[in-house]
Amino acid sequence: MSTEARRSPVPPRPTAPPPYEPAPSPADRPPPEPPARPRRAVAAAVCAVLGLGLIAGAAAGHWLTGGPDDDPAARSAYTVSREAWHSIPVDTLFPRTLKGDGTGPGGADRVWTRLAVAPDSGCADAFDPLLAKTLRTVGCAHVLRATYTDATASSVTTVGLAFTEADTDAMRALGARFADRHLDRRTDLLPRTYPVKDSPAASFGARQRASWSVRVLTGIPVVAFAVTGFADGRVSTPPQPADRAMATGATTPAAQAGLGHEAKGLSDGVERALRTHVADLMEQPR
16 A cells, blocks of 8 residues: 555545624614715706796896896787787877866867878888988888877867887887987977868968977887867968977967977877777787
8 A cells, every 4th residue: 555545545634614794783874875866956956946046036026126127028019019000999099179187278178070090101201301201210000090189179179199110129219219219309309290171170280380299109000199289371481399389488470389299189189099099909818
């Protein structure tokens, strides 16, 4: 027998078991990591809320400071006014009889009778050339006019509205330009008359213009105007703006006859009729 056969085999050493480690308690366990997708969703929601807050804050700021372009009512008034000129009833805008309570000298009441309504026209037909050129900067699109006479048929007035294509900023800029440069007082920037045959306004022409009013509106894209003269056809040189003819102590023929009050009173009445109509249209469901 060989030496290898006589040796006793050496049994393998047993492997020691791993040391005992108790399982961690629930309190010691770290919180599970949230899935990536829900975390991204939460972050997106937070950003959305913050974004909406910033937008709302900006909108509130514009509303509080009177930002015209962010005012839905202002946009609606402009839109409605541009669409209303061709659909507004003639008798609504230019009533056959128009009353002006307290609009005469000393607060006297006035009543005017419509003689005729002019066809729809543009600025070139309704205004002197320089005034027409000035209003072209805001896109003078349509002009509606009518001629009235007072209760005594001693004065005649052409009153009208020029509808523009401008936005709020452009109308405000035009209004500021009129105010800063006193364009409403320049005798080379006058509305034209609309004479009516076989009426007290038959001879109402350019030389008969005695007083006038031109006012740039900003709540709606419109320029309101009026020009007044004597019904007997007398020449008035030079014409006097309505505010000066209405001033205390004014002694010109136009002032003595109250023609400044005629121009302003009729212009205010027609403007008021338009604003009322536009407000009614804005309240109607779309």
